[in-house]
Amino acid sequence: MVTIKTIAKLANVSNTTVSRALNNSPRITPETKTKILKIANELGYEPNLNARSLVTNKSYTVGLFFSNITSGTSRSFLTEAINAFYKYLSHSYTLSINAINDLPNFESINHRFDGICIISQSTDDDAFINYVTSQRIPVVVLNRRVSMTNVPNVYFDEYLAARQIAEYGVKLGHKRFGLIQGICNFASSVNRQRGYIETLKRYDINLGKSLIFPGDYTMQSGYRAMKQILLMQEPPTFVFASNDDMAMGAYKACAELNVHIPDDISIVGFDDSDFSEYLTPALTTVQKPITDMGKIGIQWLSQLMSKEALPEIVCAVPPELMIRNSVKKINY
Amino acid sequence: MVTIKTIAKLANVSNTTVSRALNNSPRITPETKTKILKIANELGYEPNLNARSLVTNKSYTVGLFFSNITSGTSRSFLTEAINAFYKYLSHSYTLSINAINDLPNFESINHRFDGICIISQSTDDDAFINYVTSQRIPVVVLNRRVSMTNVPNVYFDEYLAARQIAEYGVKLGHKRFGLIQGICNFASSVNRQRGYIETLKRYDINLGKSLIFPGDYTMQSGYRAMKQILLMQEPPTFVFASNDDMAMGAYKACAELNVHIPDDISIVGFDDSDFSEYLTPALTTVQKPITDMGKIGIQWLSQLMSKEALPEIVCAVPPELMIRNSVKKINY
DNA sequence: TCCTATGATGTAAACGTTAACACAGATGAT
DNA sequence: ATCATCTGTGTTAACGTTTACATCATAGGA
Secondary structure: OOOHHHHHHHHOOOHHHHHHHHOOOOOOOHHHHHHHHHHHHHHOOOOOHHHHHHHHOOOOEEEEEEOOOOOOOOHHHHHHHHHHHHHHOOOOOEEEEEEHHHOOOHHHHOOOOOEEEEEOOOHHHHHHHHHHHHOOOOEEEEEOOOOOOOOOEEEEOHHHHHHHHHHHHHHOOOOOEEEEOOOOOOHHHHHHHHHHHHHHHHOOOOOOHHHEEOOOOOHHHHHHHHHHHHOOOOOOOEEEEOOHHHHHHHHHHHHHOOOOOOOOOEEEOOEOOOOHHHOOOOOEEEEOOHHHHHHHHHHHHHHHHOOOOOOOOEEEEOOEEEOOOOOOOOOO | OOOHHHHHHHHOOOHHHHHHHHOOOOOOOHHHHHHHHHHHHHHOOOOOHHHHHHHHOOOOEEEEEEOOOOOOOOHHHHHHHHHHHHHHOOOOOEEEEEEHHHOOOHHHHOOOOOEEEEEOOOHHHHHHHHHHHHOOOOEEEEEOOOOOOOOOEEEEOHHHHHHHHHHHHHHOOOOOEEEEOOOOOOHHHHHHHHHHHHHHHHOOOOOOHHHEEOOOOOHHHHHHHHHHHHOOOOOOOEEEEOOHHHHHHHHHHHHHOOOOOOOOOEEEOOEOOOOHHHOOOOOEEEEOOHHHHHHHHHHHHHHHHOOOOOOOOEEEEOOEEEOOOOOOOOOO
């Protein structure tokens, strides 16, 4: 194994000088430096990160924490977040993927991460968020608005997005609205629901319990819910499925019962998943800019890790309604 | 920071004894052990992995390497692989996600991983695979069949899968076949293509160049290719899209041109993505058991990391044709 | 009683790196 | 010419663990 000492011996200098050459310190002459670098190169020297970590007390690893990995988190969400992170994170860091749910105990994160990004889906994660901040590990929380005021937080305004959906439906003349819910204890789900219902109420439309159908963000649950909806005596003309996956399930239910979208019923989804444009009809949905969130998140985290102060600590990324062909205008 | 020394002082024993208590060595009395463990617990002691790594020369990290992360790898593929790995990997290991493409140099993996799993998509990865084996890092290669004979390899028989697709089409009486290709330098793509074409040839069906359409595994490329196909004077009755994403694109093209699946044209995909069942009509496709591969892979890797020998070194996971409703039987 | 074997614990070195401090020679100001 | 400053390099300790080896007490056999 070639170490700093090997190089030092060959170059006839001390360990420190080698270390300086490798970490391009200013306290070294260019000649010595190139000489050492040359030897290091020839020997294929690669620093032992563990040794370095031990003394610098850095792990050169950043942790990406999801609430859950093996279930509950949609695939597109997971990949898009990982993609964004991988893309924008400096390659000198190792990216480690974790699930809060699977942590044997919070302490197990100690010494492991220079920075942590939490993609949080529910308030269940609050204990973990608090632990991380208590350990003074640089952290940013993505996705949902958190209640702690001192935690860097870039979130997506689900409420506003849902409001846009409701308003869009109202504008197009719909009177009877339906909702397929997401997973109950996910913040995304409750905020989408609140935004939708409260906005409709403003337009004097009451979304009764009979028009709210349970779902769990899976295609199958969307399919089931839509089947129920279509069996109603007077089904809604506008259905908001809390995510695109469920909207896709709803599409299938419609197809099976020979109900035409958007002529017979209008559907809107949420997320703007890659497939939503390719459904027939193309799904009207709202874009959740996960990549943007990831980009800002990793930028903030990098700043925190290099002990820079953040100009702002909370940031909302705006929703964008993607109007396609799954909603029709109602004429009276 | 609470270290072994802190505990040692409080327990009135030496560092070594504490270390022994923590690593449940037999050379310690149960009483001392419980006493030390109690103190450690109260202090919320967590070992410094870097220090441990330095002396044991283990990183407690396994690396999951994709050929590419930010492009070229389909989302479902990426997530399913990560999911499987995360699920089956012992939690004492950190899971780190990497892309071979983005590696500054091969040496940068040194000291970082106790084991490496490569999800390889093309022979471009061979240099990396060779490097890893040359470093004697435990490694398994997943997904494609590799040429090196000494590398643990669990792969999916794309050729066989494509053969099943072709035979299925022939059996249902189709005579005119078409193909939408995947990414050219991906092993999956060339094997699917070979399996399809060579099988058809056995049934005296020649797949001319005019019936092969380029694609890149994206929905859009499937859409484009299908548009071209449907514009032909005498389009094929059976089209194999090299993955489900492209099949979905093809669906859209058909819808736009008012071509009915499967009445006017039959389509089969590949991967059995989660959405394929929810398309209308449900997509006939072939299941690629990524989760199974991951499970075997992680099992092998675990054995290798604990220096156990592998009973077998290469394993093919079988394809399963998922017959749904996108192919019709041709009657003459 | 003495010796040996055994079992529990301690001592100290080692892992590979960084960094505080020391040192010597050169440079520049007076 | 003298002294202070600077610059390049070396010395050494430190990071928190594990582990080979040493030590010491105790038990058991003769």
